[in-house]
Amino acid sequence: MTTMTKPSSDITFQDFKDEILNDYKTALTSRECSLLGRREVLTGKAKFGIFGDGKEVPQLAWAKVFKNGDFRSGYYRDQTLMMSIGKLSIQQFFAGLYGHTSIEADPMSAGRQMGGHFGTHSLYEDGDWKNLTKQKNSSADISPTAGQMPRLLGLAQASKIYRNVKGIDTTKFSVEGNEIAWGTIGNASTSEGLFFETINAAGVLQVPMVISVWDDEYGISVHARHQTTKENISEILKGFQRDKNNKGYEILKVKGWDYTALVETYQKAERIAREEHVPVLIHVIELTQPQGHSTSGSHERYKNKERLDWEKEYDCISQMKLWMIANNIATEEELDVIHKNIKKDVRIGKKAAWNAFLQPILDEKAQGVSLIAAAAQKSANRVFITKIINDISDIQEPGRKDVVVACRKALRYLIGEDFSEKTALQNWLNAYIKEVQPKYSSHLHSTSKWSALNVKEVKPTYNKDTELVDARLIIRDNFDSIFNNYPETLIFGEDSGNIGDVNQGLEGLQDKYGELRVADVGIREATILGQGIGMAMRGLRPIAEIQYLDYILYALQIMSDDLATLQYRTKGKQKAPLIIRTRGHRLEGIWHSGSQLGGIINLVRGIHVLVPRNMTKAAGFYNTLLESDEPALIIECLNGYRLKEKMPSNIGEFKTPIGVVETVKEGSDITLVSYGSTLRIVEQAAKELIEVGINAEVIDVQSLLPFDLNHDIVKSVAKTNRLMVIDEDVPGGASAYILNEIVNTQNGFEHLDSQPKTLSAKPHRPAYGTDGDYFSKPSSEDIFEAVYEVMHEVNPEDFPKLR
Numbered sequence: 162m163t164t165m166t167k168p169s170s171d172i173t174f175q176d177f178k179d180e181i182l183n184d185y186k187t188a189l190t191s192r193e194c195s196l197l198g199r200r201e202v203l204t205g206k207a208k209f210g211i212f213g214d215g216k217e218v219p220q221l222a223w224a225k226v227f228k229n230g231d232f233r234s235g236y237y238r239d240q241t242l243m244m245s246i247g248k249l250s251i252q253q254f255f256a257g258l259y260g261h262t263s264i265e266a267d268p269m270s271a272g273r274q275m276g277g278h279f280g281t282h283s284l285y286e287d288g289d290w291k292n293l294t295k296q297k298n299s300s301a302d303i304s305p306t307a308g309q310m311p312r313l314l315g316l317a318q319a320s321k322i323y324r325n326v327k328g329i330d331t332t333k334f335s336v337e338g339n340e341i342a343w344g345t346i347g348n349a350s351t352s353e354g355l356f357f358e359t360i361n362a363a364g365v366l367q368v369p370m371v372i373s374v375w376d377d378e379y380g381i382s383v384h385a386r387h388q389t390t391k392e393n394i395s396e397i398l399k400g401f402q403r404d405k406n407n408k409g410y411e412i413l414k415v416k417g418w419d420y421t422a423l424v425e426t427y428q429k430a431e432r433i434a435r436e437e438h439v440p441v442l443i444h445v446i447e448l449t450q451p452q453g454h455s456t457s458g459s460h461e462r463y464k465n466k467e468r469l470d471w472e473k474e475y476d477c478i479s480q481m482k483l484w485m486i487a488n489n490i491a492t493e494e495e496l497d498v499i500h501k502n503i504k505k506d507v508r509i510g511k512k513a514a515w516n517a518f519l520q521p522i523l524d525e526k527a528q529g530v531s532l533i534a535a536a537a538q539k540s541a542n543r544v545f546i547t548k549i550i551n552d553i554s555d556i557q558e559p560g561r562k563d564v565v566v567a568c569r570k571a572l573r574y575l576i577g578e579d580f581s582e583k584t585a586l587q588n589w590l591n592a593y594i595k596e597v598q599p600k601y602s603s604h605l606h607s608t609s610k611w612s613a614l615n616v617k618e619v620k621p622t623y624n625k626d627t628e629l630v631d632a633r634l635i636i637r638d639n640f641d642s643i644f645n646n647y648p649e650t651l652i653f654g655e656d657s658g659n660i661g662d663v664n665q666g667l668e669g670l671q672d673k674y675g676e677l678r679v680a681d682v683g684i685r686e687a688t689i690l691g692q693g694i695g696m697a698m699r700g701l702r703p704i705a706e707i708q709y710l711d712y713i714l715y716a717l718q719i720m721s722d723d724l725a726t727l728q729y730r731t732k733g734k735q736k737a738p739l740i741i742r743t744r745g746h747r748l749e750g751i752w753h754s755g756s757q758l759g760g761i762i763n764l765v766r767g768i769h770v771l772v773p774r775n776m777t778k779a780a781g782f783y784n785t786l787l788e789s790d791e792p793a794l795i796i797e798c799l800n801g802y803r804l805k806e807k808m809p810s811n812i813g814e815f816k817t818p819i820g821v822v823e824t825v826k827e828g829s830d831i832t833l834v835s836y837g838s839t840l841r842i843v844e845q846a847a848k849e850l851i852e853v854g855i856n857a858e859v860i861d862v863q864s865l866l867p868f869d870l871n872h873d874i875v876k877s878v879a880k881t882n883r884l885m886v887i888d889e890d891v892p893g894g895a896s897a898y899i900l901n902e903i904v905n906t907q908n909g910f911e912h913l914d915s916q917p918k919t920l921s922a923k924p925h926r927p928a929y930g931t932d933g934d935y936f937s938k939p940s941s942e943d944i945f946e947a948v949y950e951v952m953h954e955v956n957p958e959d960f961p962k963l964r
């Protein structure tokens with residue numbers, strides 16, 4: 162055991178003792194919460210529990226150097242840190258375990274995430290930023306192991322940007338870039354690619370990031386020998402260690418039960434990261450997991466007696482206690498009294514949380530039951546309804562589900578009866594569902610005044626003598642204007658910096674705005690995305706560039722699990738207004754012609770997905786989004802950069818509205834709906850169809866998520882009575898989504914005289930080359946013939962069989 166650190170001269174020995182005792186109390190409080198938490202799950206009060214037991218003492222040391230403005234990006238073992246920095250009380254801990262839907266009761270997620278997923282509030286109720294430099298911050302956790310890593314990179318890089326880029330208003334976000342982003346990860350989760358990708362990227366970027374690996378030798382039941390080469394993550398990362406000649410990491414290793422060594426280690430890590438902006442990895446070894454992994458099982462199944470005995474002896478809190486006694490900080494008796502009192506406090510907090518959770522539901526149940534009972538009195542089915550009342554009355558600790566189920570079932574027995582008590586029950590139930598549903602469903606998108614839907618359209622304007630230019634110049638000049646007008650914007654991606662992206666939409670902008678704002682980065686899509694999320698969470702306006710849409714699959718998990726859920730999982734208390742820029746559709750070959758929109762739109766609900774047909778529309782989307790506080794994906798047309806478009810005179814100012822379609826050709830026979838590069842082919846086919854007397858209306862969706870908010874497409878279908886959706890995704894992909902929106906959401910079925918159709922690509926990936934494309938994706942001939950076929954069915958005389 163390390164000897165006790167000498168207290169610095171400006172605090173008394175008593176202060177020093179008090180601080181340690183206070184730490185010990187926090188560790189014990191956390192432990193007792195874990196122990197009681199497990200019991201709450203096993204007795205059925207909570208659904209699932211995953212706790213911080215065994216990882217308490219390192220977090221005490223970490224909390225000492227966690228300063229205002231700092232950010233955490235960690236995982237479910239970090240409850241002790243959250244308690245130490247004053248962001249998690251006993252009652253809040255249990256409220257989270259029960260799934261309390263009030264954000265005041267469960268500030269972590271208002272019951273949306275299971276307990277053990279932590280976060281702080283970056284936003285006021287109206288969605289505006291709080292001053293993050295005046296509080297300790299935690300980004301909201303997600304469950305996929307190592308999913309916290311990409312975001313951590315961006316949280317750290319924000320400090321670098323704030324320290325080095327001039328002209329940004331840093332007031333709410335940074336004090337000279339002094340903030341550290343602190344990450345935690347379990348030893349087994351370091352096996353994930355996201356961990357290694359983040360480690361490498363942070364080494365390259367040299368950002369103030371400190372990663373702690375909580376090493377308990379296991380990942381659930383799987384031992385380190387199956388997880389990590391040499392069973393030792395700091396050993397195998399040694400090549401990242403900085404030296405005299407090369408930048409890199411500081412790698413530290415410390416025993417997780419050694420309080421003083423931990424304090425020293427964290428102080429050292431803090432200094433290096435905060436002052437030098439050098440990333441640090443702390444490998445915290447010899448940790449334990451006293452209750453096993455989670456409430457799903459017991460660790461006696463996979464740990465042998467020797468290991469279990471060792472874990473008992475080297476439990477970090479037991480070791481801390483021994484050390485305190487040995488160093489005369491307290492006697493065993495004093496510590497036992499403390500422990501007893503803490504047990505009591507935890508029981509009191511737990512009870513308060515349970516009562517606060519249950520009481521509103523009991524009240525709601527009482528209201529529902531009394532209305533059911535009143536209706537039963539009048540009903541011919543009173544016997545059956547009384548059974549429902551008896552059943553729910555037996556449930557002492559009901560959920561809202563029980564209340565709603567009872568009311569709904571009772572109403573079935575009242576079908577065909579008509580009296581005021583029934584109406585009262587119906588009205589109450591409808592109002593009740595309307596009231597409680599948002600507790601589980603609100604905040605998928607921003608509800609602030611900066612919602613992208615509130616940004617008004619500004620049309621591009623043109624001078625009289627406007628020239629047609631290569632469309633990439635519109636994108637480039639618009640980005641120039643953006644970087645000029647918004648100092649907090651930055652863009653980064655593969656080849657985005659020096660050459661100004663593969664299609665030169667950023668040509669010359671690195672020279673103008675510097676290497677931090679227009680940056681080349683490694684080939685690492687997931688952490689490009691995470692970098693953007695983290696920076697956006699700290700008030701910057703990053704544009705993360707994914708070189709090609711095909712390769713977004715590497716980033717899609719982070720988009721789906723982290724970015725898309727952020728507002729929702731914090732009930733509007735955190736946001737990351739990240740713009741993801743990519744280019745896709747319609748090139749030739751299996752991996753260079755991506756248009757996998759059905760997959761994407763179904764995975765990223767919570768992010769706007771925009772598919773502009775040309776660069777003017779695309780540029781307008783960037784301008785719109787920079788006025789909003791929402792994340793979005795913009796897919797530029799890969800084959801559109803060299804096409805000619807008119808250069809607008811109001812570059813940087815025109816705005817393409819979100820969720821609004823555009824009719825690009827009017828017609829009367831059939832409505833053709835498409836988007837992106839395919840739209841040009843549809844326009845071509847529509848021209849050719851005129852030659853055989855078919856007048857198609859062509860509509861550009863522009864925005865897949867959200868979709869046609871004004872329901873304009875159905876107005877067209879009401880006119881033409883026929884509908885075809887065309888895209889180059891697989892059958893049943895985005896075309897099926899669009900069809901469903903028009904036919905079902907917009908009630909298009911009412912207006913259809915012909916079967917609505919979709920025309921998509923083949924189910925396989927497109928083969929290489931021009932012929933590969935032709936035989937894989939819809940061509941103008943395919944569209945022509947498919948439309949002709951519809952008209953042939955309607956009127957075979959005028960449109961005889963084509964082939």
Ligand SMILES: Cc1ncc(C[n+]2csc(CCOP(=O)(O)OP(=O)(O)O)c2C)c(N)n1
Nearest residue numbers: 238304305306347348349350377379380381
């Ligand atoms: C991507 C992913 N795969 C699997 C899981 C299920 N899972 C949850 S925790 C865990 C083990 C993690 O072990 P470790 O990283 O060592 O953390 P510890 O729980 O031991 O602290 C697994 C496999 C998950 N949450 N995410």
Ligand SMILES: [Mg+2]
Nearest residue numbers: 347348379380
């Ligand atoms: Mg582990």
